[in-house]
Structures are given as C-alpha cells and as structure tokens.
Amino acid sequence: EQIEKGGYDHFMLKEIYEQPRAILDTFRGRMLSNEGIIRMAGVDDNIEKFLNAQRILIVACGTSWHAGLVAEYVFENLTRTPVEVEYASEFRYRNPIITEKDVVIAISQSGETADTLAAIKLAKSKGAFVFGVCNVVGSSISRETNAGAYTHAGPEIGVASTKAFTTQITVLTLIALKLAQKKGTISTSEFHGYLTEMSAIPAKVEKTLESDEHVKTISSIYKDATNFLYLGRGYNFPVALEGALKLKEISYIHAEGYPAAEMKHGPIALIDEQMPVVVIATRKGHYEKVVSNIQEIKSRKGKIIAVVMQGDTSIKKIADYVIEIPETLELLTPLLTTIPLQLLSYYIAVMRNCNVDQPRNLAKSVTVE
Numbered sequence: 001e002q003i004e005k006g007g008y009d010h011f012m013l014k015e016i017y018e019q020p021r022a023i024l025d026t027f028r029g030r031m032l033s034n035e036g037i038i039r040m041a042g043v044d045d046n047i048e049k050f051l052n053a054q055r056i057l058i059v060a061c062g063t064s065w066h067a068g069l070v071a072e073y074v075f076e077n078l079t080r081t082p083v084e085v086e087y088a089s090e091f092r093y094r095n096p097i098i099t100e101k102d103v104v105i106a107i108s109q110s111g112e113t114a115d116t117l118a119a120i121k122l123a124k125s126k127g128a129f130v131f132g133v134c135n136v137v138g139s140s141i142s143r144e145t146n147a148g149a150y151t152h153a154g155p156e157i158g159v160a161s162t163k164a165f166t167t168q169i170t171v172l173t174l175i176a177l178k179l180a181q182k183k184g185t186i187s188t189s190e191f192h193g194y195l196t197e198m199s200a201i202p203a204k205v206e207k208t209l210e211s212d213e214h215v216k217t218i219s220s221i222y223k224d225a226t227n228f229l230y231l232g233r234g235y236n237f238p239v240a241l242e243g244a245l246k247l248k249e250i251s252y253i254h255a256e257g258y259p260a261a262e263m264k265h266g267p268i269a270l271i272d273e274q275m276p277v278v279v280i281a282t283r284k285g286h287y288e289k290v291v292s293n294i295q296e297i298k299s300r301k302g303k304i305i306a307v308v309m310q311g312d313t314s315i316k317k318i319a320d321y322v323i324e325i326p327e328t329l330e331l332l333t334p335l336l337t338t339i340p341l342q343l344l345s346y347y348i349a350v351m352r353n354c355n356v357d358q359p360r361n362l363a364k365s366v367t368v369e
C-alpha cells in the first residue's frame with residue numbers, strides 16, 4: 001500500500017496532486033485547441049439528441065452532484081439550454097416529468113451508485129436519452145446509459161472524491177463547449193479562447209498546489225473549530241458546497257456551504273469570533289458583492305479565509321488569510337478554487353488524527369439505497 005501511495009501519506013493527498021495529470025488525461029485527444037476542435041465520440045454520435053434537447057437533466061449523488069451543479073451554470077451560460085440538477089435519490093421517487101425530448105446526464109465516479117443507476121433506468125423507461133459521465137470503465141452506469149464519456153482520472157481510492165470532481169467538471173465543460181460551438185451560442189473567438197485557456201489549466205492547477213504549505217499553516221490555526229461556513233457565488237457556489245462536504249467527510253467538523261448572498265438569510269446569525277468562513281472571491285463574477293459579504297463577516301468578527309485571484313489587493317486588506325489561484329476565465333475557476341479547499345480539509349483531518357482515506361460511516365461507492 002505504501003508503494004501505491006507513491007510516497008504520499010494518504011491516497012487522498014496523492015489524488016489531489018494527481019489532478020494536473022488527470023485533467024490533462026481527460027481532455028487529451030478530445031480537445032484539439034490548435035485546430036479548434038472538440039471530439040467526443042459519445043457526443044458526436046448523438047449530436048442531434050443533444051442539439052434538439054428541450055432540456056438537460058443532470059442526476060447524481062454526493063460530490064458528483066456538485067459537479068452537476070457547476071455544469072448547470074456552464075451549460076446554461078454557454079449553450080442556453082435549460083438545465084436541472086437533481087439528487088438521484090429524490091428524482092427517482094418523485095414521479096418526475098420526463099420525456100423523450102429530455103437528455104439526462106448521469107454523473108458517477110464509481111458508476112455503481114444505486115440511486116443514480118435507478119434514476120437512469122427510470123429516465124430510460126420514459127424515453128429520454130441518457131448519457132453517462134463515469135470514471136470507472138465498464139461500471140454498471142457506463143453500461144446502462146445510451147452513451148457516455150469517461151473521465152480519465154485513474155483509480156480514486158480515497159473515499160473523499162477529489163480528482164474525480166475536477167475531471168467531471170472538465171468533461172462536462174468540453175461537452176458544453178462542443179454544443180455551444182454547434183449551436184452558435186458562443187462566438188468562434190470565445191470558443192477558441194476557452195480551448196486555449198483549458199489547455200493551460202493543468203499547469204495552473206500545478207501552480208495552485210504550491211499553496212500547500214500555506215494551506216497547512218491555515219489548517220493548523222483552525223483545526224479545532226467546531227463549525228465552518230463556505231461561501232461562493234456563481235460557478236463557485238457549488239465549489240463552496242463541495243469544500244464544506246470535504247471538511248465534513250474527513251475531519252468530522254460541521255460545515256455548511258452557501259451562496260454568498262444567502263448568508264444574510266440565516267447563516268449570518270452564526271457568525272462570531274469562533275467561526276471560520278471560507279470565501280471564494282475570485283476577481284471575476286460579482287467581485288464587489290463578495291467583498292461586501294466579506295465586510296459583513298468581518299464586522300461580526302468572523303475569521304475570513306479567502307480564495308482570491310493572484311494580484312488581489314482589496315481582499316488582502318480585510319481577510320485574515322488569503323490563498324491565491326492563478327488568473328483564468330471565470331467559467332474555469334472551479335477547477336482551481338477547489339484545490340485549496342481539498343488541501344484545507346485534508347490537513348485539518350490529518351491534524352485531528354482522522355482516518356483520511358477511510359472516514360467513519362462512509363463508503364467509496366454506495367451500492368445500496
């Protein structure tokens with residue numbers, strides 16, 4: 001097992017560090033940025049289904065559901081097709097309206113999650129076209145779906161999902177870009193801009209990983225907190241949810257993720273000097289609004305850990321700690337902002353002597369209801 005961990009203390013840390021490679025493997029051969037082409041057999045062979053879809057329904061559980069939420073923002077923005085994201089467990093039992101005009105995307109790392117599998121069967125029985133985004137090749141979900149695209153993350157052993165999440169976002173973004181190009185909902189230059197920037201993401205993830213020591217220091221300061229709040233807006237709202245989930249899963253600290261502007265409708269009541277608040281505050285997308293959220297936290301004495309874009313100066317003045325990510329397009333920021341949140345939960349869990357790779361009560365793949 002030590003050998004399999006490749007010199008890392010835990011699989012989770014190894015998998016966090018594998019992300020530059022995993023993301024590259026996921027778009028390699030599919031995205032030809034110089035030629036301006038995205039090639040994905042499962043999408044290309046069924047392009048009419050996607051283009052004629054009256055809506056896209058995404059079903060998933062856990063971290064995969066968070067990737068689905070990011071995809072909702074990405075798809076709607078790029079393709080202008082309405083998207084709904086559902087917990088597979090809710091979807092399957094609520095007599096959902098679903099027709100042959102819907103495209104259903106099922107996201108699952110393991111490809112074995114019972115609720116997701118059942119949701120797929122239900123959608124198929126109603127005539128919908130079901131597309132799978134799985135990591136495990138040959139898994140039940142990859143076999144049950146009409147078509148699909150694998151994430152090429154490689155085996156993920158740590159129960160808390162890391163590289164599966166970022167590669168799911170990568171695949172889903174490629175699909176959205178391909179559809180947007182076909183539909184003409186983005187311009188050729190925008191399309192090329194996204195491809196060029198996507199090619200730069202593995203190196204930028206690598207750069208983001210350099211925050212490791214700094215995140216470790218922050219972890220040592222807040223490791224004994226009993227609650228954490230995570231805030232983000234737009235594309236980074238689901239990242240806030242995912243950051244909170246990571247912390248809960250492996251360090252057993254109660255954490256909540258919230259859209260930053262919703263803070264005033266409840267969570268603000270919890271803020272005092274004991275409450276660390278992780279705020280994703282990239283310079284893109286509602287920046288001023290997030291800055292004012294940070295000021296509200298500050299005036300209630302909350303502790304602020306902000307994930308900002310390189311060169312940010314205003315937030316540095318108010319936050320207790322800042323973690324920088326390299327500059328990128330707003331739509332791609334989740335691929336970078338997620339990284340320090342994974343490291344934060346990892347180091348806090350290690351410092352609390354938790355079983356990082358196999359947290360209590362959790363399973364890597366949930367094959368029962």
Ligand code: G6P
Nearest residue numbers: 062063064108109110113161363
């Ligand atoms: C379990 C795992 C999570 C995962 C979820 C969905 O809860 O512990 O890490 O996100 O199942 O799994 P899937 O394999 O369908 O992505």
